Amino acid sequence: MNQSEFVKIITPFKDKVFRLAKRLLVSTEEAEDATQEVLVKLWDKKNGLDKYNSVEAFAMTITKNYCLDQLKSKRAGNLQIVHNNYTDGQAGMQKQLEDRDSLGWVEKIIDGLPEQQRMIVQFRDVEQYEFEEIAKMMDMNETAVRVALSRARKTIREFMTKTHNYGIG
């Protein structure tokens, strides 16, 4: 496989890889690094790619695992700081919600969800994958995916209703 063939394969989904990485890592720079890392990994495996039914699903799985590893190592590195950030973030969230534009709120809420739900929302509501594909990429069964998705959507709804009412009152 030469370079241009490879680029042709990855072009349809490289943005999806980036968006998933950004959903998990939040920081744009880190997401860009992660995307490059994933694409390089794919390039190194370019001769074995024919084995996979869907290179895209394979790429998404690599991205998911890579980002979760990144998060884990970061957390192991400075557990205390992350924990402080977490409580701070919760306290400041309501305040931040007020002066951000409404799309920004939604992003904040989604980024506050547990990682698994965040990924499923990303896969379903943003990238619009079928449940079957999501189940494969997440290594879960379809029912569990639906349950997690429903939980995530309800959490988002709860926040949206709260901020909406706050805006009126």
Next chain:
Amino acid sequence: MELDRIEILLEKYFEGETSIAEENELKAYFSSADVAQHLEHYKAMFGYFSSAKEQKFEQQIPLKSKKLQVAWLSVAASVVILLGMFTFYNRNISQSEDLGTYNDPEKAFEETQKALNLLSKNVNVGVESMQYVNEYQQSKNLIFKN
């Protein structure tokens, strides 16, 4: 699109039971201008999903194998180290070769004479001590001759 249908779809949506087509219907409804007032707070949510899909990865893809880069980097590093060692060594040599020089020939002559005097004096020290040995040899000859 009738409101009833949207409300049913929303219900299904939050249970995670809508299909992609139904979700697209919801997205279309909430991006339209006439959203029912009591549903307005969902607008941002569906709007966000559509806008989030617009983000693009715009960096160059580093397809050159990384291993090669590392190899070249190490070659470059060793060249730099070699050059560094070479110039350092050279400089040390040229420093030790530089024993000082005089531009004025007269002064150079004087200094050379001084140096040679010093040398001969020290040589004479050795020779003087040889005189004793010579004396000893003479007396030995005197005694053992006859």
